[in-house]
Amino acid sequence: MNKKGEGFSINNTLDLEALRIELVTGEVVELRGTFQELNIYCNLFSEGVSGNLIFNDTLNVTNNGPILGGEKVFVRWKSPMYSEFSEMLFKVQKVSERVPTANQSTVVRLELLSSDLFDALGISLSRGFNNQYSKAVKLYWESVDFFKPIFTDESQGIYTFVLPHSRNPIDNINWVANRARTPDGLPFVFFEDLEGFNFASWSKMLSQKSQVKLFHQPQRTLETPEKEFRNIQAVEFGNNSRDASLFSVLGLTGTQEQVYDPLTKSLVVMNKEFQEWVDVAPRLDKGAIINQALPASSVQFLLMKPDNSQSTIFFRDALNYAMQNACMTAMTPGDNRMRVGSIAYIDQISPQIQNGSGMINERFINGNYMVTGLKHTLRPNDYRLYWKLAKESYFKEVKSNG
Known part of the structure; x- marks a missing residue:
């Protein structure tokens, strides 16, 4: 300055x-x-x-x-x-x-x-990976040779997957961002700013000073x-947006997830509550959001995915709601x-x-x-x-x- x-x-x-x-x-x-x-x-x-x-x-x-x-x-x-x-x-x-x-x-x-x-x-590019989602995104980006760089935060796990030519590179990376997660279960977001593109974890962004x-x-x-x-x-x-009835309708007060695993033909039932997200996620300020309005009110039927990415759905919805x-x-x-x-x-x-x-x-x-x-x-x-x-x-x- x-x-x-x-x-x-x-x-x-x-x-x-x-x-x-x-x-x-x-x-x-x-x-x-x-x-x-x-x-x-x-x-x-x-x-x-x-x-x-x-x-x-x-x-x-x-x-x-x-x-x-x-x-x-x-x-x-x-x-x-x-x-x-x-x-x-x-x-x-x-x-x-x-x-x-x-x-x-x-x-x-x-x-x-x-x-x-x-x-x-206007680009079509297919690549296969056996890697962390974050590292795969960086390698994929470099193979396209864009003008701007991409900055990535580290994601959890190593997975085998293909980014198909039926989607453009931006849609392919958005697909990855919707599946990647951090060790504390928080999701990723993909966006561009003046300096470059970002494959960023919500956990790291919320922890900033x-x-x-x-x-x-x-x-x-x-x-x-x-x-x-x-x-x-x-x-x-x-x-x-902190309306108790909407909070309940969206299933964020608490929800029961019934996850079907097609490989083992088994059904896993898990209960998730908004307080669970409050306890896990970093916060911008000390005063946490507390919602004592309504009890758990929804049931979601989910399909088990190889990367367990269905587990981030509740946290992603809770985050999107809480940020309002x-x-x-x-x-x-x-x-x-x-x-x-x-x-x-x-x-x-x-x-x-x-x-x-x-x-x-x-x-x-x-x-x-x-x-x-x-x-x-x-x-x-x-x-x-x-x-x-x-x-x-x-x-x-x-x-x-x-």
């Missing part, structure tokens, strides 16, 4: 070094002077980075190029708070909108996919450029270093009347949140970051009144 305050201010949030499109003819068109907005979307639950680019087509490159799909779009940018630039290579998925303007020009919107994701959708602290405080309390850089300018709280315990969308000045899957600490002042002796912080909203989504919005001389934040626990335990 630069010296505190160097380059960054609330009115100086973007250094844009390059924004260009390479047409099928090989011609490169610089767009920094004509673009209106570039959005870059990263999501923990989406396998690839996507985006859209809106620009004033003064040279009519949409028709003269022409832009048909597959053209390369390159962007290199950073926040003035840092010295290091980020880069992203996209390919045009389609021209989604053309709007004529009063000066006989056209405003064009292009839908973008990361270059590797775009290429992978917070990388940044976000403030939601009045402007007058922001003593340093760092606080101004991290201050939430707008926030919207998502729906709270508290959700919010926040907007801050742009930060090209932030990555999905990282942890942010929220420091919010309580809405209660302050006593004047010092700021009183919110007890339950504050705490560690996982960054599940990021939208980088670049406009001429403006860079904003929209955060999707979620948590599965509380900073302080919520106690029952009854």
